[in-house]
Structures are given as structure tokens and as C-alpha cells.
Amino acid sequence: MSTASLVFSGKGPVAEATGDRVRAAASELGFTGPNPLASSLRHGRSGAIGVLVEGRLRMAFRDPFAIAVLDGLAEVLEAVPTGMLLIGQPAGTSESVIPQLAPLALDAVVFSLCGPGDNPAVEHLAARGIPMFSTGVPGDRRITQVRIDERAAGVAVAEHIRELGHRRVAHVAMPLLPTSTAGPVPDAEVRPGEANVPSVGRLLGFRDVFGPDAPAVQTGDGSSFEGGRIAGRALLDVPEQERPTAIVTQSDVIAAGVIVAAEELGLRVPDDLSVTGFDGVDLPWLPHRITTMDQQGREKGRLLGTLVRRRLDGTRPRSVTQPVLLRVGTTTAPPP
């Protein structure tokens, strides 16, 4: 019955009596509301946006910044209401995401838990005409971005350290390429044209201040505590005169790893070593407030959600660049 549709959607004019009759029949037949699939087919909207997660879920969700972004996103989308469909993309099998993506009805896709590098999903989604959003990577032009000026942010943190008087300063980066392995950053991987990639841009900013020869290592697994600890140990477990007096890292979680590594070697933070992070996340278990660039992840996620909504409402929002704020904590001080 077509009138039933009017009754349930509450749209068309329906006489009181007819409405009651329809509702009675509905409960009689155990009808629990319109079938979402049929409704979606008609409207061409599924009410779900995809969230692409690179690597194992547990790894991606270990990054509190990514969670904060997702949290803000959920906050905005809940109101629509639109669900978030998690799509795992195990590392090393990037092509396999296509058959996984193809049968899914998505109104938009957000890349918020993805690393650097090209993603085959972009091509597929572009062909299907599904709007794409990201927080920096992948940097494809077809993707609406909510980004920050990574290089300028990198410069700002480095300047803070420089102004405190530090001269022997090292850098701990997230992987510059998807294929990067833990250890010193090879020059070939630092491509100035890719300054929009967070790991590359932040490193470039650091080198803008401390010169192209300032030591830099990268973790092999993104923004991780263990990666930070290993990198920290490598940089700090050397004779004192070679040891850096400050370490600039690309994420708060990495910074936490470096701080713990320093304390394990008997160094005090910030007296013997200054450490900076990036992101501005909350690490309640760390007995320091990290000096960091606050990216306001939740706010970023909310903005992302707003752009998605606008796009689904028909307008075509442009990429935006958000400001970041240096937040000085208890992990930086003048050199000893």
C-alpha cells in the first residue's frame, strides 16, 4: 500500500482514521517499519560512510589522535543519522581492498587512519563517484582535505626548541613511505614535493630550522609507543658528548616512547633532555604534559563530519587548512 508509506514517513496528508487503520494492520502483521534496503535503493543513499583503516584495527586504534578524529566525526554524523562503516585494509595487500569495497553501498569515504602512499581504493571510489575526504593522506586532488600546514608546524616546534638554546637536536619521524623501515631516514625518502604528507612535511620543517644534516630516524610502524622507545634508545644510548639535548618527534605517542626510553637510561626529562610531541592528545598514564603542536583531533573530526554532511546536501566544499597551536608542557627546558 502506498498510503502506508505516507503514514510511516509522516509526509503526505493522511486522515486520522486511515492512519490508525494502517498502524493497526502494521502491528498485526509484525511490520517493524520500512525496509531500510528498499528505502535506500529508492533514495540512492545508504546512510553509511566508509572509514578506511590501514593495517590491523588494533594498530590503527592504538593511535589516540586517530580515535579523537573519529570521535568528532561520529559526533556530527550521529545527528544525521549516518553510520560509520569500518573497512580494514591489511598492510601489504592493498589491492585486496577493492573486492571488499565494491559490494558496499557508501555515501562517502573518509581516509583518516591511513598512512602515506597511493591507495588503490582512491581510483575505485573516484570511478564510482563516491565523495572522498581525508586529513592529509592520500593527497589526491579528488579528495576533500582537512589539513594543517605540516611544514610550518614542524618549523614552529623546532623554533621553540632552538629558542630554548638547544643545538644538538634529533628528530623521530613516522614512516616517510609505506615501505619505510625503522632506522635513519634515507635522503631519497625526503621529497620536498610531498610536504603535505605529515611525516615528510614535519621533517622538512624540522630541517628548515636545524639544517639538512640534523639526525633523523623513523619508526617502522607509524605513530607507536614501541617505535618511539626503540628510536629513543638508539638516539640516546651513546656517549654523552654525542647525545642530543633535545628530541623533536612527530607524535605524542612517539614522544612518550622516547621519554620512557630516556628515563630507562637514567636521563631526566626535561632537565637532561627536552622532548616534543605532535597532535595534542591526552595520555593520562604519562606523568608529564608533553610540549606539543595541538591539532585538536576532535575538532578536526567534527569539521570533517560537517564537510561530509554539506557534500551530501549537494554543495561541494573545498579543502581547508586548519591552524595549529604550540602548547608548551613540562617536557621542554633549556639544555643542561
Added chain:
Amino acid sequence: MSTASLVFSGKGPVAEATGDRVRAAASELGFTGPNPLASSLRHGRSGAIGVLVEGRLRMAFRDPFAIAVLDGLAEVLEAVPTGMLLIGQPAGTSESVIPQLAPLALDAVVFSLCGPGDNPAVEHLAARGIPMFSTGVPGDRRITQVRIDERAAGVAVAEHIRELGHRRVAHVAMPLLPTSTAGPVPDAEVRPGEANVPSVGRLLGFRDVFGPDAPAVQTGDGSSFEGGRIAGRALLDVPEQERPTAIVTQSDVIAAGVIVAAEELGLRVPDDLSVTGFDGVDLPWLPHRITTMDQQGREKGRLLGTLVRRRLDGTRPRSVTQPVLLRVGTTTAPPP
């Protein structure tokens, strides 16, 4: 064209030439494969299962055990392929989940990030005939469960502590009810009939060993580091002769909070204080291996995923109870 369907699905017999012709026409018209919505409507399957998340996403995702379960679940579902649709259910507005759920096409729903208490979503989903799964709560009979014997597990941890010689032992529980607030556990909230609720069952097991008067406090916010730290401070910041020599907690994250609180008060773990956790998760930033009941979250998630798949294949799997394993770490020792 009906033949096109055969070509794309690769099911029916199609002549080579026709197949090529269809593919040519498809790429001509920019056809990127069958419309998932229409396909879903026909099959009555959406290819998505719902994951209900209670409270803000960032809070739920702060629990590494929940993440581990989700990770195992994703691992199994990726292969089908089936996506996981995150559905937020902000605390205090539990009814508002219905209009959010109603327009979503879901093949099944997993409650894995939910607290104790009744959930209005259960009634709605049951009416729609959507299969439900959970890891203990809600305990509705219509939900297929993958649970553990909470009370027996609680007994096992407590016995370990008792056998080490501890007599003054306190307990830190997760909230026993959705409305519980941080502080001492009121007797009215401990209902023996609810032993399947993790927080209740574990506390009952603890009291089976240490008696009904053993002190117990609960956090106000589930399994959280801050909750553990606050509870730890409350229990430990007292004259030495009243201070417990061991604290049994209901999660590793809470245990970590208690340990940090103890160290902040100048107590050494395990020399001055033994602490046990629950779950068996990996906390790389903690310089201890917590003595814990290993629930093998990832394995649990994988099993959950397998049950979901079976259910979607037509069989009707029964609830299962999994074994747990006491894993002794570096946080328990005889009393001083």
C-alpha cells in the same frame, strides 16, 4: 540487461563474445559494477553488521580489550566480506539509539563495547529479527553469547593472591550498574543473579574467597586508567596498618591506574603492594607485566566473527563459554 548480471557475477553460462561485448559496453557507459544497494535489496543482505558502542567513541576505544575483540572480529569478517558499522549510543540517551538504528540495514549486531544494564536496542532488533551477539552484556536470552565464567575467573585470581599469603585485600570493580558512581560498592548493587555481568561476577568471585566484607570500590567510568588511579589513591592513601597489601582489579587498565597511584605514593609494586588485572591486554608503556586473567580478546573476537558467519549461513549457533587462563606477571608477590 539480464545477461550483464551473469557476466559480472560470473555465474551463468555466457559465450566469450557476448561477455566481451557486455564488458565493452559497460566501460563505455562508465559502469563500475552492480549497484550494491539494488543487489542487497534482492538478496536481503546488506553486507554490514552493526557494532554498538556505548558512550563516546573515544572512551570505548580507550579500552584495549574491546579493541582486541573488534580486531579479531574484523579479521574474520574481512574474508566474507562484511563491513562493521559503528553505532554510537551516547550514555544517558539510550532511547535515542532506536531512530538511529531503524533506517540501517544490518545483517547482525554485536554488542561488544557496551556496559551493563538493559539496552533498548535489544527489543528493537529482536522485533526486526536481526541476530544479536555479545560478549556477556546485555545478558538477554535472544543474544548469542561468547562469554567466560566471570565468577570462577574472579575466584581464580583471588585464590592466587590468597595463596601468596595476603589477608588485607581490596577490590576495584568496573561500574556494577549503568548508573553507578565512583566510590565504595553499595551492597544493593551486588546482585548474585547477575553473575554473568562481568563487573558483578568478578566481584562475587572475589568475595567468595575473601568474604562478603572485603572492601570494594568501583570506578565511575568503566575500564579506565583514571578510574583506577583515583580508586587506587583512595584505597592506599591511608595509615599503613589499614592499607591493603594487595588489590584485585577487574581490568588491566584499571590495574595500571592502581599501580601508578601506588608508585606516586612511594609504594613499590610488587614488594609493598601486589596488584592484579583482568583481560590480558598489552600495555607497552607500563614497566610491569601485570598478573592477569587472560581472556584472549582477539581470539574471542575471531570466535564471535565465526559465530556471526555461521548464523548468516543459516545455522543457529549456541552461546559458548570460553576458558580463561591465569597469567602470573611481575605485579604479585608475597606480602611484605
Added chain:
DNA sequence: GTTTCGAGTCGAATCGATTCGAAGACGTCC
């Protein structure tokens, strides 16, 4: 030469809600 068989193709019905336009009921005004 006729029948039988099977591979390949296509038309039509189906999934269930939505929407457009037509038709019916009823009232008012000339």
C-alpha cells in the same frame, strides 16, 4: 529427415519503499 538435447540469450517478475499523477469524495458558489 526428424527428434532430442543443451548451451546461450532474453523477457518478465521480484525484492519493498517511494513518488507522481489521476481519480474519487465532498463542499461551495454561481
Added chain:
DNA sequence: GGACGTCTTCGAATCGATTCGACTCGAAAC
């Protein structure tokens, strides 16, 4: 009484893939 309007209701078409059954045609069997 007839023309015209408004308020409701309903039939039919639509969204796009899938599937069942019917149909065609050529080859093999008798």
C-alpha cells in the same frame, strides 16, 4: 444542477540487480 476546489486515497511506474522460465539455434543421435 453544474463547474470548480480541496482533501484523501490509490494505482502504476521507478530505483537496479537478480533469477526463473521460456525461447532460439545449432549439433548430435536415431
